[in-house]
Amino acid sequence: xxxxxxxxxxxxxxxxxxxxxxxxxxxxxxxxxxxxxxxxxxxxxxxxxxxxxxxxxxxxxxxxxxxxxxxxxxxxxxxxxxxxxxxxxxxxxxxxxxxxxxxxxxxxxxxxxxxxxxxxxxxxxxxxxxxxxxxxxxxxxxxxxxxxxxxxxxxxxxxxxxxxxxxxxxxxxxxxxxxxxxxxxxxxxxxxxxxxxxxxxxxxxxxxxxxxxxxxxxxxxxxxxxxxxxxxxxxxxxxxxxxxxxxxxxxxxxxxxxxxxxxxxxxxxxxxxxxxxxxxxxxxxxxxxx
Amino acid sequence: xxxxxxxxxxxxxxxxxxxxxxxxxxxxxxxxxxxxxxxxxxxxxxxxxxxxxxxxxxxxxxxxxxxxxxxxxxxxxxxxxxxxxxxxxxxxxxxxxxxxxxxxxxxxxxxxxxxxxxxxxxxxxxxxxxxxxxxxxxxxxxxxxxxxxxxxxxxxxxxxxxxxxxxxxxxxxxxxxxxxxxxxxxxxxxxxxxxxxxxxxxxxxxxxxxxxxxxxxxxxxxxxxxxxxxxxxxxxxxxxxxxxxxxxxxxxxxxxxxxxxxxxxxxxxxxxxxxxxxxxxxxxxxxxxxxxxxxxxxxxxxxxxxxxxxxxxxxxxxxxxxxxxxxxxxxxxxxxxxxxxxxxxxxxxxxxxxxxxxxxxxxxxxxxxxxxxxxxxxxxxxxxxxxxxxxxxxxxxxxxxxxxxxxx
Numbered sequence: 171x172x173x174x175x176x177x178x179x180x181x182x183x184x185x186x187x188x189x190x191x192x193x194x195x196x197x198x199x200x201x202x203x204x205x206x207x208x209x210x211x212x213x214x215x216x217x218x219x220x221x222x223x224x225x226x227x228x229x230x231x232x233x234x235x236x237x238x239x240x241x242x243x244x245x246x247x248x249x250x251x252x253x254x255x256x257x258x259x260x261x262x263x264x265x266x267x268x269x270x271x272x273x274x275x276x277x278x279x280x281x282x283x284x285x286x287x288x289x290x291x292x293x294x295x296x297x298x299x300x301x302x303x304x305x306x307x308x309x310x311x312x313x314x315x316x317x318x319x320x321x322x323x324x325x326x327x328x329x330x331x332x333x334x335x336x337x338x339x340x341x342x343x344x345x346x347x348x349x350x351x352x353x354x355x356x357x358x359x360x361x362x363x364x365x366x367x368x369x370x371x372x373x374x375x376x377x378x379x380x381x382x383x384x385x386x387x388x389x390x391x392x393x394x395x396x397x398x399x400x401x402x403x404x405x406x407x408x409x410x411x412x413x414x415x416x417x418x419x420x421x422x423x424x425x426x427x428x429x430x431x432x433x434x435x436x437x438x439x440x441x442x443x444x445x446x447x448x449x450x451x452x453x454x455x456x457x458x459x460x
Numbered sequence: 461x462x463x464x465x466x467x468x469x470x471x472x473x474x475x476x477x478x479x480x481x482x483x484x485x486x487x488x489x490x491x492x493x494x495x496x497x498x499x500x501x502x503x504x505x506x507x508x509x510x511x512x513x514x515x516x517x518x519x520x521x522x523x524x525x526x527x528x529x530x531x532x533x534x535x536x537x538x539x540x541x542x543x544x545x546x547x548x549x550x551x552x553x554x555x556x557x558x559x560x561x562x563x564x565x566x567x568x569x570x571x572x573x574x575x576x577x578x579x580x581x582x583x584x585x586x587x588x589x590x591x592x593x594x595x596x597x598x599x600x601x602x603x604x605x606x607x608x609x610x611x612x613x614x615x616x617x618x619x620x621x622x623x624x625x626x627x628x629x630x631x632x633x634x635x636x637x638x639x640x641x642x643x644x645x646x647x648x649x650x651x652x653x654x655x656x657x658x659x660x661x662x663x664x665x666x667x668x669x670x671x672x673x674x675x676x677x678x679x680x681x682x683x684x685x686x687x688x689x690x691x692x693x694x695x696x697x698x699x700x701x702x703x704x705x706x707x708x709x710x711x712x713x714x715x716x717x718x719x720x721x722x723x724x725x726x727x728x729x730x731x732x733x734x735x736x737x738x739x740x741x742x743x744x745x746x747x748x749x750x751x752x753x754x755x756x757x758x759x760x761x762x763x764x765x766x767x768x769x770x771x772x773x774x775x776x777x778x779x780x781x782x783x784x785x786x787x788x789x790x791x792x793x794x795x796x797x798x799x800x801x802x803x804x805x806x807x808x809x810x811x812x813x814x815x816x817x818x819x820x821x822x823x824x825x826x827x828x829x830x831x832x833x834x835x836x837x838x839x840x841x842x843x844x845x846x847x848x849x850x851x852x853x854x855x856x857x858x859x860x861x862x863x864x865x866x867x868x
Binding site for chain 2: 173175290293309383425432436
């Protein structure tokens with residue numbers, strides 16, 4: 171079983187999947203880091219984004235990668251509006267309320283999708299859906315390779331943005347010290363909404379990279395949201411580097427686990443890690459003790 | 461009834477009177493068509509949703525038969541009454557199938573032909589039983605469909621128990637002919653009733669024939685990535701790979717095997733495999749070459765089948781089992797109505813139950829229904845050879861020798 175010729179492709183497969191997981195988790199960890207809320211609607215919003223990519227392809231014939239310039243700003247705007255007009259308003263300054271608001275949002279979005287688009291599982295066909303790339307003897311599917319580099323690029327852009335730009339500084343300031351940020355003249359409400367928007371923009375990008383090799387149905391987000399939470403906990407709540415590393419770890423564990431234990435049991439490894447982290451290093455790999 | 465008898469008498473007389481045979485026949489049909497009340501037949505298939513591709517082919521096959529029967533003068537014992545299709549779409553969901561049956565009952569159908577997928581057939585036959593509507597199951601291979609004692613349910617084709625047993629026997633024959641090079645098997649199946657049931661039968665019966673089942677792998681619908689399953693296959697290195705899944709997953713699995721350079725002695729599928737799909741053979745000839753499938757198939761030596769295949773291909777459709785199983789089911793129904801001489805549901809049920817119809821081109825022999833199952837129904841084993849689908853087993857129907865083990 172320990173043949174390298176089998177293990178190596180499996181690890182590569184895991185890394186490519188992990189990159190997309192990381193991108194999804196980045197959005198989640200950003201929202202948590204700044205707003206201190208756990209966005210339960212993350213999976214449902216990803217589902218909406220996947221439908222967006224699907225319909226752009228099915229109705230307008232737009233290639234999923236060409237849909238990036240539409241989906242990323244579109245999801246950003248949706249996120250900004252959601253935080254500004256729905257979640258922020260419902261919170262009344264209490265974090266527990268936001269928890270309920272995002273949970274409620276999940277129910278609304280999922281049932282809306284069920285009503286509008288039915289429970290059918292849909293896929294798209296692109297010329298490259300079934301093509302593969304030879305990576306040192308391992309055949310990896312082309313959409314996964316694109317997703318890997320796409321997710322890495324998106325992550326790099328996000329990190330640079332947070333580190334360099336004024337808004338990035340403001341976001342970090344609000345994340346650290348909300349009151350202090352307000353005192354120096356940062357519009358906290360605006361920063362909240364911007365962070366939420368950027369978090370969802372990550373999902374817009376992830377959806378474009380996912381769909382060529384995946385599918386969409388109203389429940390598709392549930393699987394991702396669990397994995398994304400595990401990654402965020404593993405990497406440390408609010409840590410970007412942690413989300414990236416966590417994504418890769420989870421991707422590889424899932425892939426190699428699937429190889430050993432079969433497709434249905436492959437995800438066991440993820441949850442074993444989740445429990446182990448909670449027991450032995452609850453702050454995560456890059457998290458600081460508070 | 462009296463009116464119908466009178467009309468029959470009148471038609472007989474007028475037919476006798478008509479002098480020119482050809483011209484007379486046409487005139488005769490014209491009058492009869494205008495007078496005899498049409499017989500409504502529910503044509504129920506999943507033409508949208510998950511299995512839409514197959515459902516549309518089913519509908520096409522049923523309509524082809526209805527058009528032919530009508531063009532040939534309709535039901536003669538009923539004064540040339542025409543068949544009128546009442547179309548229904550089950551949307552690939554059992555519950556929608558049930559509501560379509562309700563609508564068809566309201567519309568006053570005499571019988572229903574459909575509804576392709578096992579899960580939908582289970583639901584629609586039950587719903588039709590409530591109103592005593594005779595229901596011809598066109599494909600639906602799950603054996604539960606005909607094991608519930610429903611008097612209205614008739615299945616012309618074979619169920620998966622018969623198919624799986626035939627598949628195992630023929631595999632063994634093929635292997636024995638080649639001096640038994642194959643010893644190990646890996647089964648890959650989809651998660652629903654059809655795949656799981658088939659896989660269980662395979663896993664329980666193959667060891668008795670001397671094959672070691674290395675692993676049984678279940679996958680979801682849809683699955684968009686078979687890399688892990690194929691990598692595992694590479695590690696286990698089975699002599700024979702048996703997939704039991706639907707078209708999309710089958711195609712992706714076989715393509716992934718090709719990409720990863722996994723080449724067992726045979727890819728031998730049980731139902732749903734693409735070795736019985738002209739679409740697959742046409743679109744991916746190099747991947748399809750050599751694959752074997754045990755599935756519904758027509759008697760390749762029957763001229764009527766070959767003629768129909770030409771006719772279907774002429775209108776740019778694929779001649780798949782969905783098409784001809786429905787085509788034949790409609791003819792079977794027409795034969796029953798003809799003998800019953802009535803559009804009444806009970807009369808048609810009785811006529812179907814006592815049917816011994818042999819004017820079909822399937823390898824089944826005359827129909828004989830026991831508890832709604834046609835006893836002679838059986839599958840054939842097919843292999844893609846040189847870009848064409850050939851029957852390779854059993855011997856009495858074979859067009860070519862099976863190529864086994866396959867050397868790619």
